[in-house]
Amino acid sequence: MNGLPARRLLLVHAHPDDESINNGVTMAKYAAEGAHVTLVTCTLGEEGEVIPPGLAHLAADRDDALGPHRVGELAAAMAELGVTDHRFLGGAGRFRDSGMMGAPQNTRPGAFWSADVDEAAGHLVEVIREVRPQVLVTYDPDGGYGHPDHIQAHRVATRAAELAADPGHRPGAGEPHRIAKTYWNRVPLSVAEEGFARLRASGAGPFPGTASPQDVPGVVDDGRITAEIGGEEAHAAAKTAAMRAHATQIAVDGPFFALSNDLGQPLFVREYYELVAGRPGAPAGERERDLFAGVDA
Ligand SMILES: [Zn+2]
Numbered sequence: 692m693n694g695l696p697a698r699r700l701l702l703v704h705a706h707p708d709d710e711s712i713n714n715g716v717t718m719a720k721y722a723a724e725g726a727h728v729t730l731v732t733c734t735l736g737e738e739g740e741v742i743p744p745g746l747a748h749l750a751a752d753r754d755d756a757l758g759p760h761r762v763g764e765l766a767a768a769m770a771e772l773g774v775t776d777h778r779f780l781g782g783a784g785r786f787r788d789s790g791m792m793g794a795p796q797n798t799r800p801g802a803f804w805s806a807d808v809d810e811a812a813g814h815l816v817e818v819i820r821e822v823r824p825q826v827l828v829t830y831d832p833d834g835g836y837g838h839p840d841h842i843q844a845h846r847v848a849t850r851a852a853e854l855a856a857d858p859g860h861r862p863g864a865g866e867p868h869r870i871a872k873t874y875w876n877r878v879p880l881s882v883a884e885e886g887f888a889r890l891r892a893s894g895a896g897p898f899p900g901t902a903s904p905q906d907v908p909g910v911v912d913d914g915r916i917t918a919e920i921g922g923e924e925a926h927a928a929a930k931t932a933a934m935r936a937h938a939t940q941i942a943v944d945g946p947f948f949a950l951s952n953d954l955g956q957p958l959f960v961r962e963y964y965e966l967v968a969g970r971p972g973a974p975a976g977e978r979e980r981d982l983f984a985g986v987d988a
Pocket residue numbers: 705706709838841
C-alpha cells in the first residue's frame with residue numbers, strides 16, 4: 692500500500708526530545724526491522740530551557756532562536772535512530788511550544804495549548820490517511836506529567852485517530868483509515884524505583900541532585916503495563932546517542948541523564964506501554980513484546 696513497508700508505526704509527541712526519551716529504543720528497533728516509523732512532533736520546543744551555557748542565548752527570553760536549533764537536534768537524533776520520516780504537525784513552526792502550565796505563553800497566538808483540537812487534528816488526519824499506520828503511540832490524557840503541550844498532543848492524536856477512520860470526515864482528503872492499536876507511553880513504578888535506587892547507589896552521578904520516581908512521566912503501577920520493548924544493546928545505544936543529540940535539553944552521563952533542572956534520572960533502555968485501543972496480541976496477563984502483535988500486516 693502506497694509502496695510503504697507492511698508494518699507502520701506512528702508516534703505523536705509534543706517537543707523534540709520527547710520521542711528519544713520515551714521511545715528511542717522502540718523507534719530504533721522498528722526502523723532497523725524495516726517497519727515504516729513516522730514521528731509527528733507538534734511544536735519546535737521553543738520555550739525549553741537551555742543547558743549548555745554557550746547556547747544560552749538561543750532561549751525564548753533572549754534571541755528566541757531555540758526552535759530552529761531544535762529542528763537540527765531532532766534531525767540528528769532521527770539519524771541516530773534510523774528514522775527518516777519525521778514531520779512537524781502542520782509544518783515546522785505552525786504550533787508553538789506553550790511553556791509550563793499556567794505560564795503566559797499558554798495563551799499567546801499560535802501556542803499549541805490554545806489551538807483548536809479539531810483544526811490541529813486535521814493536519815494529523817492527513818498523515819494518518821497517507822501513512823496508514825497500524826500502531827499509534829502517544830501520551831495518556833494527562834500528557835504523562837501535566838505539561839500543556841503533552842496534554843494537547845494526547846487530545847490531538849486521539850481525535851485524529853477518530854477522524855481519520857470516519858468516512859464522513861473530509862471524504863475528498865484520502866481514504867479513511869482505522870488504526871488497529873493505540874498505546875500510551877508508560878513506565879512501571881517498579882522499574883522507576885529500581886532505576887533511582889541504582890542512581891542513588893552510584894552517588895547520583897555528576898548531577899547535583901536526584902529526581903524521584905514520581906517525576907518520571909507516565910509512571911503507573913506495573914499491572915497497567917501491557918507491552919515491553921527492549922533488550923537489544925544496539926537499540927539502547929541508538930537511544931542514548933539520540934538523547935545526546937538533544938544537547939540543549941538533555942545531559943547524558945552513562946546510564947543516567949538530567950534535564951535542565953539538573954536532577955539525575957535513570958535512562959531506561961527498556962520501554963513500556965499500555966494498550967488502550969485495539970486487541971492485545973498476547974494472552975491475558977502476559978506482556979506483548981511487539982507492538983504489532985496480532986496485527987494483520
Ligand atoms: Zn515535551
